[in-house]
Amino acid sequence: MTIKIGILGYGNLGRGVESSIRQNPDMELVGVFTRRNPEDVKLITADAKAYHIDEAIKMKDEIDVMILCGGSATDLPVQTPEYAKFFNVVDSFDTHAGIPKHFDKVDASSQNSGKISIIAVGWDPGMFSLNRVYANSILTEGKDYTFWGKGVSQGHSDAIRRVAGVKDGKQYTIPVESALESVRQGNNPEFTTREKHLRECFVVADEGADKGKIENEIKNMPNYFADYDTVVHFITEEELKRDHSGIPHGGFVIRSGRTGINKENMQIIEYSLNLDSNPEFTASVLTAYARAAYRLNKEGQKGCKTVFDIPVSYLSQESNEELRRKYL
Amino acid sequence: MTIKIGILGYGNLGRGVESSIRQNPDMELVGVFTRRNPEDVKLITADAKAYHIDEAIKMKDEIDVMILCGGSATDLPVQTPEYAKFFNVVDSFDTHAGIPKHFDKVDASSQNSGKISIIAVGWDPGMFSLNRVYANSILTEGKDYTFWGKGVSQGHSDAIRRVAGVKDGKQYTIPVESALESVRQGNNPEFTTREKHLRECFVVADEGADKGKIENEIKNMPNYFADYDTVVHFITEEELKRDHSGIPHGGFVIRSGRTGINKENMQIIEYSLNLDSNPEFTASVLTAYARAAYRLNKEGQKGCKTVFDIPVSYLSQESNEELRRKYL
Numbered sequence: 001m002t003i004k005i006g007i008l009g010y011g012n013l014g015r016g017v018e019s020s021i022r023q024n025p026d027m028e029l030v031g032v033f034t035r036r037n038p039e040d041v042k043l044i045t046a047d048a049k050a051y052h053i054d055e056a057i058k059m060k061d062e063i064d065v066m067i068l069c070g071g072s073a074t075d076l077p078v079q080t081p082e083y084a085k086f087f088n089v090v091d092s093f094d095t096h097a098g099i100p101k102h103f104d105k106v107d108a109s110s111q112n113s114g115k116i117s118i119i120a121v122g123w124d125p126g127m128f129s130l131n132r133v134y135a136n137s138i139l140t141e142g143k144d145y146t147f148w149g150k151g152v153s154q155g156h157s158d159a160i161r162r163v164a165g166v167k168d169g170k171q172y173t174i175p176v177e178s179a180l181e182s183v184r185q186g187n188n189p190e191f192t193t194r195e196k197h198l199r200e201c202f203v204v205a206d207e208g209a210d211k212g213k214i215e216n217e218i219k220n221m222p223n224y225f226a227d228y229d230t231v232v233h234f235i236t237e238e239e240l241k242r243d244h245s246g247i248p249h250g251g252f253v254i255r256s257g258r259t260g261i262n263k264e265n266m267q268i269i270e271y272s273l274n275l276d277s278n279p280e281f282t283a284s285v286l287t288a289y290a291r292a293a294y295r296l297n298k299e300g301q302k303g304c305k306t307v308f309d310i311p312v313s314y315l316s317q318e319s320n321e322e323l324r325r326k327y328l
Numbered sequence: 329m330t331i332k333i334g335i336l337g338y339g340n341l342g343r344g345v346e347s348s349i350r351q352n353p354d355m356e357l358v359g360v361f362t363r364r365n366p367e368d369v370k371l372i373t374a375d376a377k378a379y380h381i382d383e384a385i386k387m388k389d390e391i392d393v394m395i396l397c398g399g400s401a402t403d404l405p406v407q408t409p410e411y412a413k414f415f416n417v418v419d420s421f422d423t424h425a426g427i428p429k430h431f432d433k434v435d436a437s438s439q440n441s442g443k444i445s446i447i448a449v450g451w452d453p454g455m456f457s458l459n460r461v462y463a464n465s466i467l468t469e470g471k472d473y474t475f476w477g478k479g480v481s482q483g484h485s486d487a488i489r490r491v492a493g494v495k496d497g498k499q500y501t502i503p504v505e506s507a508l509e510s511v512r513q514g515n516n517p518e519f520t521t522r523e524k525h526l527r528e529c530f531v532v533a534d535e536g537a538d539k540g541k542i543e544n545e546i547k548n549m550p551n552y553f554a555d556y557d558t559v560v561h562f563i564t565e566e567e568l569k570r571d572h573s574g575i576p577h578g579g580f581v582i583r584s585g586r587t588g589i590n591k592e593n594m595q596i597i598e599y600s601l602n603l604d605s606n607p608e609f610t611a612s613v614l615t616a617y618a619r620a621a622y623r624l625n626k627e628g629q630k631g632c633k634t635v636f637d638i639p640v641s642y643l644s645q646e647s648n649e650e651l652r653r654k655y656l
Contacts (some may be wrong), residue, residue, distance in 0.1 A: 016587070019587060020587065022470045022589075023469055023587070024468055041590050093613050096656065097655050099652055099653070100649070100653055103652060115519045118388060120656050127462070127466075127597075129656045130462075130640055130653050131599075132655045133640045133641070133643070133644055133651055133655050134455070134458075134640050134643065135617075135641065136644065136655070137616040137643035137644045137645075138609075138612045138613050138616050138643075139612060140351045140352055140612075140645070141351055183404055184602065194569050205493070214468075250596075259344070259347060259348065259351070259605060259608040259609065259611075259612055260347055260605060260608055261347050261350075261372055264604075265574075265603075265604035265605035265608055266604045267601075267602075267604060267605070267608070267609050268578075268601065268602040268603070269455075269600075269601055269613075270598075270599070270600045270601075270602070271459075271595055271598070271599050272597075272598045272600075273595075273596065273598075273602075274512065274595075274598070275593075275595050275596070275598040276592075276593035276594045276595060277587060277588060277593035277595070280587040280588055280593055280595070281466070281587065281595050283587075284466045284467060284468075284587055285466050286593075288465040288466050306651075306652060306656060307640075307656075308639060308641040308648065308651050308652070308655075308656070309638050309641055309648070310464050310639055311636060311637050311638055311639050312458055312461045312465065312635075312636050313461070313636040313637055315461070315462070315465035315466075315620075316461055316464065316465045317465075317468070320346055320636065320637070321428070321638050323461055323634075324427055324428060324431060324634060324636070325427070325428055327457050327460045327461050327464070327636075328424065328427050328448050328453045328457045328634060328635075
């Protein structure tokens with residue numbers, strides 16, 4: 001008895017989920033649902049099929065969990081509450097400020113359908129959030145830090161590409177090593193934006209474009225770059241393709257807190273990720289939580305959950321006895 | 329309505345729990361239970377009382393959770409199954425190989441009493457175990473590494489003190505930095521014991537003792553030191569007291585795994601602790617899980633649990649709404 005998975009949306013994240021399912025022998029990909037013409041969509045999984053998104057609801061009895069792989073800006077705010085009426089669903093909704101409202105809407109659908117939904121699954125929100133709550137529950141008096149990177153920021157890469165004279169470009173967010181070290185020493189520093197992260201840009205300029213002007217425009221772009229120390233490198237199209245086509249990311253969640261009758265002891269908890277592929281890692285977290293959604297629903301539970309509500313044992317293929325024996 | 333806590337056993341760990349309760353405003357220390365003469369036990373908490381351990385069971389209706397702070401060798405194997413007949417209990421049982429049997433005995437008591445017990449709570453077992461299961465559930469194909477330290481090993485310090493001519497001593501376990509780096513690079517190295525950890529000893533010799541002989545005996549001690557690179561420093565009693573009276577510890581749990589259709593992407597998850605006080609950190613984890621034990625029992629649950637069975641939201645003082653809003 002495998003867990004039958006549907007994937008809704010087939011971009012980087014959807015393909016990552018497909019790949020992750022192949023690493024989870026208790027799961028099976030039933031179908032991929034897309035807005036494109038399904039005939040044009042080539043899956044990697046031999047025995048799965050691509051369908052038009054309009055076919056999804058008809059297949060509600062053939063799919064145990066639908067993993068929603070659309071974007072947080074316009075797709076998920078509509079799709080998750082909608083598909084939660086018919087399926088157990090998992091999404092990676094990542095607009096932090098919008099989570100309470102998204103939760104309420106999705107919960108209403110899932111309570112009604114008697115299904116489970118799990119939202120905001122991934123690494124931030126997701127594993128980073130989880131680690132923040134563990135660390136805050138243990139060290140009740142302390143300070144939280146999050147650093148992102150080294151990794152590609154899609155938004156900042158897009159911003160570079162909108163500059164006149166830029167043909168293509170990629171931006172890396174990089175944590176400032178000395179800032180990280182200061183946090184790890186337990187100094188409880190306060191940082192300005194500039195002190196925490198650097199921005200490094202790799203830019204392909206149009207032929208004959210004024211590179212000085214491009215560099216200046218990038219470095220002074222409000223919101224995106226003006227508050228940071230930014231480094232701009234001009235490279236060729238070939239170099240961009242050869243050296244910067246990956247989607248790495250990661251980061252650090254650190255809590256430093258004090259314990260002891262006189263708060264005399266510093267305690268530091270650190271969680272970090274170093275990811276060659278941001279979407280594939282997010283996809284792997286989604287897949288693990290799809291297993292949890294399936295199990296919770298089998299137990300008769302319903303409604304919207306987050307990573308905070310689910311014991312880790314629900315994510316694992318191994319039995320509770322095995323987990324205790326092997327990992328405790 | 330505060331959660332009423334009892335502490336059974338008042339060594340470093342018990343005092344750490346007392347201190348931790350003062351950092352958790354929803355909790356209240358009712359009493360400390362000790363084998364010593366309670367008149368000789370001085371508590372820090374003004375309105376709590378020390379009792380003889382024989383008084384504990386009589387107070388079962390005044391205590392919501394009893395935190396068991398005895399040792400794993402002889403105390404907890406007897407105490408946890410016994411007190412689980414009367415109380416919700418939390419312990420830090422840390423004999424990895426003995427956990428399945430301990431679980432079964434404690435579970436039988438708690439199923440019978442209708443109470444909750446949570447065993448093997450702390451950092452290893454505990455937070456390290458939890459992170460191993462999260463990481464294995466996400467990166468299903470990969471390799472696990474645990475490094476301990478820099479920290480004081482009680483067992484190794486005791487072993488030094490048993491060497492003839494040694495007056496006092498302290499041993500630090502130290503992870504080999506280059507080994508850690510190799511793991512972080514995703515090299516999936518295989519290590520010998522010697523390649524992962526160093527052992528550094530600070531020894532106070534008896535007057536006139538043969539230091540060369542002591543050093544040689546320590547370095548060649550089977551099980552404890554022979555398989556490691558060991559450094560021995562001879563210092564004065566004053567220096568030992570001044571520079572080595574803390575109980576720091578910590579370590580690193582790292583999983584490296586590959587994702588992607590052709591396993592082309594390396595993903596690294598790392599969790600680490602850097603602790604000035606090992607017992608106070610363990611105590612802080614115990615306190616957070618005492619909150620979970622209280623809540624689970626209020627919901628009508630019973631039986632033995634581990635960190636794998638409990639959602640993080642049960643550890644936090646904050647409501648689920650607050651957690652989603654602040655940390656997700």
